[in-house]
Amino acid sequence: xxxxxxxxxxxxxxxxxxxxxxxxxxxxxxxxxxxxxxxxxxxxxxxxxxxxxxxxxxxxxxxxxxxxxxxxxxxxxxxxxxxxxxxxxxxxxxxxxxxxxxxxxxxxxxxxxxxxxxxxxxxxxxxxxxxxxxxxxxxxxxxxxxxxxxxxxxxxxxxxxxxxxxxxxxxxxxxxxxxxxxxxxxxxxxxxxxxxxxxxxxxxxxxxxxxxxxxxxxxxxxxxxxxxxxxxxxxxxxxxxxxxxxxxxxxxxxxxxxxxxxxxxxxxxxxx
Amino acid sequence: xxxxxxxxxxxxxxxxxxxxxxxxxxxxxxxxxxxxxxxxxxxxxxxxxxxxxxxxxxxxxxxxxxxxxxxxxxxxxxxxxxxxxxxxxxxxxxxxxxxxxxxxxxxxxxxxxxxxxxxxxxxxxxxxxxxxxxxxxxxxxxxxxxxxxxxxxxxxxxxxxxxxxxxxxxxxxxxxxxxxxxxxxxxxxxxxxxxxxxxxxxxxxxxxxxxxxxxxxxxxx
Numbered sequence: 189x190x191x192x193x194x195x196x197x198x199x200x201x202x203x204x205x206x207x208x209x210x211x212x213x214x215x216x217x218x219x220x221x222x223x224x225x226x227x228x229x230x231x232x233x234x235x236x237x238x239x240x241x242x243x244x245x246x247x248x249x250x251x252x253x254x255x256x257x258x259x260x261x262x263x264x265x266x267x268x269x270x271x272x273x274x275x276x277x278x279x280x281x282x283x284x285x286x287x288x289x290x291x292x293x294x295x296x297x298x299x300x301x302x303x304x305x306x307x308x309x310x311x312x313x314x315x316x317x318x319x320x321x322x323x324x325x326x327x328x329x330x331x332x333x334x335x336x337x338x339x340x341x342x343x344x345x346x347x348x349x350x351x352x353x354x355x356x357x358x359x360x361x362x363x364x365x366x367x368x369x370x371x372x373x374x375x376x377x378x379x380x381x382x383x384x385x386x387x388x389x390x391x392x393x394x395x396x397x398x399x400x401x402x403x404x405x406x407x408x409x410x411x412x413x414x415x416x417x418x419x420x421x422x423x424x425x426x427x428x429x430x431x432x433x434x435x436x437x438x439x440x441x442x443x444x445x446x447x448x449x450x451x452x453x454x455x456x457x458x459x460x
Numbered sequence: 461x462x463x464x465x466x467x468x469x470x471x472x473x474x475x476x477x478x479x480x481x482x483x484x485x486x487x488x489x490x491x492x493x494x495x496x497x498x499x500x501x502x503x504x505x506x507x508x509x510x511x512x513x514x515x516x517x518x519x520x521x522x523x524x525x526x527x528x529x530x531x532x533x534x535x536x537x538x539x540x541x542x543x544x545x546x547x548x549x550x551x552x553x554x555x556x557x558x559x560x561x562x563x564x565x566x567x568x569x570x571x572x573x574x575x576x577x578x579x580x581x582x583x584x585x586x587x588x589x590x591x592x593x594x595x596x597x598x599x600x601x602x603x604x605x606x607x608x609x610x611x612x613x614x615x616x617x618x619x620x621x622x623x624x625x626x627x628x629x630x631x632x633x634x635x636x637x638x639x640x641x642x643x644x645x646x647x648x649x650x651x652x653x654x655x656x657x658x659x660x661x662x663x664x665x666x667x668x669x670x671x672x673x674x675x676x677x678x679x680x681x
Contacts, residue, residue: 253584255580255583255584275588276588278586279586279587279588280586281586282583282584282585282586283585283586285584287581287584287585289577289580289581291577293575293577293578293580293581294578295578295581295582295596295599295600296600296677296679297599297600297602297677298599306585306595307585307586309591309595310585310586310587310588310591310595311586338676338677338678338679339677339678340677340678340679340680341678354585358585364584
């Protein structure tokens, strides 16, 4: 099989990506969003995927649940190849992979309770069990008093809490987060990070967290990969990558983050 | 005078009958058409470029006939289904067939207005084609759909007048037979006034319903 030839499966890997490639063809140019990515996310990891804009980090995440079709390469989830699944199998897999977004993408036509219930409806869970599960999730994410509200009545932080509850409804094996805190203010970001961390500690949920905010990775993640130009420049434990970045991309990211904190910023010998 | 009122009332009744029933039949064909056009498009729940192109071509073909010509061409079909080519019931057949592709496009437009992110979120949760239409597209696009239905009803109303030229009855037929051909300015004036009232009523109701749905969801445009 193709998957076997691509490389050995790391021990305990929840998500295993091998030589993933994706090129976007636009009228102006061909853009290689992913140029051969290898990555292993272990069970229970909160795995940060960082990089500047256009580094391919979102594309990588979207290839994991195949919202984006990779041109070549393999993605395995719990050892099972996903890129060869047919439409129905893919639907079944996606029911077990939660996803949250920068702009939440709640359904405006549904109340908070019905938003959280949606994945369960799709999975044909009975009405009574849905009601119980919705209550449970709402209190887990701290929006139990908003169940009858519509998304249009909520603040950004509350919306993201609903989105997290919705993503967790079906007991996913993985949570994919695409810039989930990037549209939130620092305080709200902090509370969402605490929530995700608690969930990870209490349930062992594996989280893949795409962001351009380095501080978020520092607080939340245990492991991290730095992406640039569609390649993984560096990956490892968060502490190691932050204190001693080996790649140029890693160094630039860390320097910029430090520079902001110290109130001055120098890149390539010039000051901003 | 009484006779005139009777005539206008019958005309009004026929017009309403034709408008609402053929719009309803047109919706029964057009809504699924619009739904299929949407979910077979790129990156959607039932992506299928070939089906999408074929259906798109059929819709375009249906829409390229001038209304009067299409109505005439469909008269044999009326005879086959209804048994006659005269009267409001016979007109239902060509009217709904004429409206269906238009309704398909309007529905498609309403569905495509649903934020792409919501569609992706739904796909990421494993939503299949059927649930995509019933649980996501229709509810999320409901205000646009209501505004679409308003547009459809008014277009159908206009079309009944054209069908009136060739024996469908209704207000349009009165305006042509009496107002135009017999120079009865009073009848022309009365029918046109009635049509203006109808259009206004439909439009206002549509706007109101759409706004009310939006308000309930706390979505303001």
